[in-house]
Amino acid sequence: xxxxxxxxxxxxxxxxxxxxxxxxxxxxxxxxxxxxxxxxxxxxxxxxxxxxxxxxxxxxxxxxxxxxxxxxxxxxxxxxxxxxxxxxxxxxxxxxxxxxxxxxxxxxxxxxxxxxxxxxxxxxxxxxxxxxxxxxxxxxxxxxxxxxxxxxxxxxxxxxxxxxxxxxxxxxxxxxxxxxxxxxxxxxxxxxxxxxxxxxxxxxxxxxxxxxxxxxxxxxxxxxx
Ligand code: ATP
Ligand code: MG
Numbered sequence: 001x002x003x004x005x006x007x008x009x010x011x012x013x014x015x016x017x018x019x020x021x022x023x024x025x026x027x028x029x030x031x032x033x034x035x036x037x038x039x040x041x042x043x044x045x046x047x048x049x050x051x052x053x054x055x056x057x058x059x060x061x062x063x064x065x066x067x068x069x070x071x072x073x074x075x076x077x078x079x080x081x082x083x084x085x086x087x088x089x090x091x092x093x094x095x096x097x098x099x100x101x102x103x104x105x106x107x108x109x110x111x112x113x114x115x116x117x118x119x120x121x122x123x124x125x126x127x128x129x130x131x132x133x134x135x136x137x138x139x140x141x142x143x144x145x146x147x148x149x150x151x152x153x154x155x156x157x158x159x160x161x162x163x164x165x166x167x168x169x170x171x172x173x174x175x176x177x178x179x180x181x182x183x184x185x186x187x188x189x190x191x192x193x194x195x196x197x198x199x200x201x202x203x204x205x206x207x208x209x210x211x212x213x214x215x216x217x218x219x220x221x222x223x224x225x
Contacts (some may be wrong), residue, residue: 001026002158002190007057009040009047009214016043017214019057025207027157027188030181032195032205032222040214041194042083045160048192049080061158061190081151083162083194085143088136093127093146094118096135100150113153121149124179126172140167148176152183159184161193165200173197177204 003023009016017040025031033041046052048059050071059066066074089096094115101113122128125145130138135146144167151159161180165173177200184191192209195201201208202222210218210225218225 001060001062002192003058003060004048005058005060007044007047007059008055009043009052010055011043015055015214016040017047020044020211020214020216021057022209022216022219023060025190025192027190028185029206030177030184030191030193030204032193032201032208033211034195034198034201034208034225035211039211041211042162043214044211045080045162045192045194046082048158049078049160050074051080066158077157078160079151079154079156079158080160081147081162081164083166085140085147085167088138088143091135092131093122093133093135093138093149094131096146097121097149097153101153118149118153121153124152125149126175141169141172144168145172145176152179155187155189157190159189159191159193161191163194163196165195165197173200174204181206 002025005021007017007020035041047054048066054067061077097118098112119128119131122131125148127145130142144164148164165176168176180191183189205222207220208222208225209216
């Protein structure tokens with residue numbers, strides 16, 4: 001269960017997220033995060049992922065404040081996929097997913113994912129045939145799918161995805177949302193996903209949060225926020 005309490009985040013002296021409270025968000029549900037450009041969606045996700053300092057407030061995941069956890073312990077519970085596409089390094093798709101599976105290399109008990117598991121995740125995303133391709137030779141949409149494979153190879157408690165569909169065609173957008181719903185239910189994840197396409201949010205998320213100028217202005221069924 002996820003609960004955001006009175007969260008404030010600033011860039012320097014400029015407040016972006018202002019006393020934002022949201023939740024509880026229950027496991028097994030896909031929650032879309034909606035709001036206009038510049039409203040603070042990415043800032044909120046980055047703060048929850050521990051990449052930005054929180055001025056005040058808490059992000060409680062199963063009662064534990066994520067903002068107080070060490071980077072390592074947070075990385076075991078939270079997977080964050082940024083809005084920008086993964087850097088196009090000269091690394092094979094298969095290897096890049098294998099590296100991502102090692103829980104950021106921080107958990108001494110983390111194991112490499114088996115080749116079968118990696119191929120299964122790639123297969124679910126329909127990109128098994130790209131396993132031996134190099135990242136810097138992929139299209140924008142293909143790179144985005146690899147980013148999703150890297151996120152899904154681990155089974156976190158909290159999955160934070162910042163516009164993971166932006167480079168995908170409509171068929172793929174629907175397919176990825178269905179896959180996320182399935183993974184979310186199967187593993188009892190809490191999935192928070194920034195979406196720009198309102199139709200996709202309406203049709204394929206269980207609930208929605210709407211933010212405007214860094215404040216929560218709606219939370220409920222996607223057709224009612
Ligand atoms: P979009 O839909 O365009 O991705 P967003 O809702 O994700 O927008 P954010 O990226 O969170 O918006 O930005 C919120 C505000 O914070 C914007 O006004 C932006 O100018 C500002 N901002 C974002 N990143 C930084 C930064 N690194 N330094 C200073 N200000 C920033
Ligand atoms: Mg953004």
